[in-house]
Amino acid sequence: MIRSDQILKTVSMIQKEHLDLRTATMGINLLDCRCGNVKKTCAAVERKIKNYAKNLVKVADDIGEEYGIRVVNKRISITPLAHVCAGFDAKGYIAVAKSIDKAAAAVGVNFVGGYSCNVEKGMSKADDVLLDSIPEAMFATSKICSSVNVASTKSGVNMDAVRRLGEVIVKLARGSAKKDGFACAKLVIFANQPGDNPFMAGAVHGHGEPECVINVGVSGPGVVARALERKIGIEGAENLRLDDLAEEIKQTSFRVTRCGELLGRKIAKRLGVPFGVVDLSLAPTPEIGDSVGEILRILGVDDIGAPGSTAIVALLNDAVKKGGAFASQSVGGLSGAFIPVCEDAELSEAVRKGSLTLEKLEAMTSVCSVGLDMIAIPGNVDAATISAIIADEMAIGVINRKTTAVRIIPVPGKKAGDIAVFGGLFGSSAVLPVRNVGKSSRFIKWGGKIPAPIHSLNN
Amino acid sequence: MAKQFIISVMAKDRPGIVADVTSVISDMNGNLADLSQTTLCGYFTMILVASFPDDVSQQEVKEALCRKGGNKNPQFSFEIGIKESQILKRAEVHSGESMYILTAEGEDQVGLVAKVSSFCKRLGINILDLSTKLHEDRYTMILLLDMSSVKSMKEVRKALEEFSVKTGLLIELQHRDIFVATNEI
Numbered sequence: 001m002i003r004s005d006q007i008l009k010t011v012s013m014i015q016k017e018h019l020d021l022r023t024a025t026m027g028i029n030l031l032d033c034r035c036g037n038v039k040k041t042c043a044a045v046e047r048k049i050k051n052y053a054k055n056l057v058k059v060a061d062d063i064g065e066e067y068g069i070r071v072v073n074k075r076i077s078i079t080p081l082a083h084v085c086a087g088f089d090a091k092g093y094i095a096v097a098k099s100i101d102k103a104a105a106a107v108g109v110n111f112v113g114g115y116s117c118n119v120e121k122g123m124s125k126a127d128d129v130l131l132d133s134i135p136e137a138m139f140a141t142s143k144i145c146s147s148v149n150v151a152s153t154k155s156g157v158n159m160d161a162v163r164r165l166g167e168v169i170v171k172l173a174r175g176s177a178k179k180d181g182f183a184c185a186k187l188v189i190f191a192n193q194p195g196d197n198p199f200m201a202g203a204v205h206g207h208g209e210p211e212c213v214i215n216v217g218v219s220g221p222g223v224v225a226r227a228l229e230r231k232i233g234i235e236g237a238e239n240l241r242l243d244d245l246a247e248e249i250k251q252t253s254f255r256v257t258r259c260g261e262l263l264g265r266k267i268a269k270r271l272g273v274p275f276g277v278v279d280l281s282l283a284p285t286p287e288i289g290d291s292v293g294e295i296l297r298i299l300g301v302d303d304i305g306a307p308g309s310t311a312i313v314a315l316l317n318d319a320v321k322k323g324g325a326f327a328s329q330s331v332g333g334l335s336g337a338f339i340p341v342c343e344d345a346e347l348s349e350a351v352r353k354g355s356l357t358l359e360k361l362e363a364m365t366s367v368c369s370v371g372l373d374m375i376a377i378p379g380n381v382d383a384a385t386i387s388a389i390i391a392d393e394m395a396i397g398v399i400n401r402k403t404t405a406v407r408i409i410p411v412p413g414k415k416a417g418d419i420a421v422f423g424g425l426f427g428s429s430a431v432l433p434v435r436n437v438g439k440s441s442r443f444i445k446w447g448g449k450i451p452a453p454i455h456s457l458n459n
Numbered sequence: 460m461a462k463q464f465i466i467s468v469m470a471k472d473r474p475g476i477v478a479d480v481t482s483v484i485s486d487m488n489g490n491l492a493d494l495s496q497t498t499l500c501g502y503f504t505m506i507l508v509a510s511f512p513d514d515v516s517q518q519e520v521k522e523a524l525c526r527k528g529g530n531k532n533p534q535f536s537f538e539i540g541i542k543e544s545q546i547l548k549r550a551e552v553h554s555g556e557s558m559y560i561l562t563a564e565g566e567d568q569v570g571l572v573a574k575v576s577s578f579c580k581r582l583g584i585n586i587l588d589l590s591t592k593l594h595e596d597r598y599t600m601i602l603l604l605d606m607s608s609v610k611s612m613k614e615v616r617k618a619l620e621e622f623s624v625k626t627g628l629l630i631e632l633q634h635r636d637i638f639v640a641t642n643e644i
Contacts, residue, residue: 003642004601007562007601011631014637066612067633068632068633069633069637258640258641
């Protein structure tokens with residue numbers, strides 16, 4: 001029997017604390033759409049997406065309605081496109097991307113992830129074409145997101161790809177200068193990219209995944225923040241220690257994940273598609289009270305970025321995983337705490353105030369679930385410096401056997417401290433100063449690879 | 460075991476009522492099924508379902524219970540209601556798919572429960588369980604609802620929203636599975 005205090009606790013989690021299902025993402029394998037001819041491939045891709053995802057939005061909304069928990073985003077992830085378009089020239093890739101965009105609009109999803117390739121150990125011709133065509137593809141479409149896996153613990157870091165992606169990012173920024181370089185928000189560079197991550201912009205339908213699958217991403221930084229405040233309010237800060245707070249986060253994460261799993265499975269069942277994973281990430285939104293930064297403050301740093309911030313992120317990330325892993329039959333994706341600066345009101349404020357710097361963020365990413373995410377930097381930072389920032393982040397992922405990612409936006413015409421605005425879920429942020437610009441060119445120029453670390457030899 | 464009785468008991472609360480009632484039932488070879496009991500302001504109430512052998516009559520059960528209740532102190536005598544009911548198969552009782560929990564919270568005032576329950580009545584929603592709590596001057600109601608006769612959840616939610624605006628009550632309607640998922644292992 002459910003007690004009334006449990007009922008009221010759950011109600012307040014949903015009503016006041018922003019609990020929702022952040023995304024239901026349908027993974028679709030597109031390999032059987034490839035054929036020697038661009039036109040036919042376009043038609044096949046469009047047909048397949050429309051066919052598989054035609055009920056996705058309606059079913060997700062219906063389930064949200066029935067259960068009283070909103071499914072905020074409905075999205076699609078596809079087989080990394082380099083595998084589908086191999087053999088085509090850039091025009092062919094763009095044509096297929098446009099067809100996907102069309103299909104996405106027809107089924108009503110807000111993003112499709114998968115303008116992607118895996119190049120951690122080397123680049124095929126198909127990857128080469130894809131990499132070069134990323135800016136054009138992003139400008140020619142509105143719903144497609146791109147991601148490139150340039151590093152893995154098994155293979156090391158492909159520094160040729162890292163160098164080229166620095167240039168791609170600069171092009172994306174320049175081409176979307178009127179929107180503060182927003183196109184860069186649709187490209188994520190990964191180390192150890194998971195093939196079942198439901199979150200954008202880095203979602204792909206990886207190899208080894210089923211034909212079609214539903215993965216869901218839960219949210220809930222607000223729920224965790226309120227749970228901590230309540231705990232501190234009831235028991236008194238003087239009677240609590242960090243392990244008590246970690247336990248509270250763990251239990252809250254359990255509840256949040258259970259909701260996500262329940263809804264995800266219902267959606268999958270109604271669509272007649274297997275259920276994949278729950279991604280247990282604490283994904284913030286720019287809304288007040290839905291911030292990971294706020295949790296850091298509650299846990300004891302007056303300004304985010306102050307010494308202690310990294311330790312707190314580590315505690316938070318671990319507690320979220322522990323609670324979620326027990327709550328779900330299958331956990332996957334990124335699973336942990338995101339710290340996307342622009343998308344989190346408190347992190348973004350910390351950047352404005354100057355308490356949170358790029359270097360501290362980098363340290364925090366070594367213990368959070370993703371990486372340097374949604375970070376605005378001055379528009380005049382050169383491509384080589386951007387590549388070097390990427391290389392640092394990739395090294396963290398490779399050595400620590402974890403996913404790391406970079407989604408960085410050099411905002412054209414803006415300097416450190418100016419405000420970049422991306423709107424909606426993408427939020428806004430002050431432009432972060434980058435120190436030592438232009439001093440990494442010789443490093444990036446080498447190219448080649450950072451070899452796989454010694455612990456890749458674990459067979 | 461062919462007869463099923465629904466029995467209600469109300470009495471001034473004291474230790475031992477449940478033991479007294481259930482021993483009377485078991486002494487008469489009655490087999491208990493569902494039972495729900497609560498106390499409020501020093502009064503005890505219980506509703507239960509029990510099946511009895513064919514030769515036991517309603518009257519006999521009622522008399523046995525009344526004897527037990529009043530035999531020590533008439534102040535604690537039982538008020539008994541008893542009805543024979545058809546034996547339902549488990550599946551016919553309530554399907555889990557349509558069970559919802561509604562919570563409504565607002566400033567205490569006359570007629571809140573009447574308003575909420577009339578709302579349910581108007582939409583053909585059956586209330587299976589209702590508990591309310593007054594804390595300082597905030598009044599909270601928790602209702603377990605069977606919505607199997609509701610056609611469109613969308614319309615219910617819309618009506619609920621209008622109702623919430625009209626009455627100033629903070630209302631939330633969730634599927635029961637959410638509570639099960641978040642509170643049970």
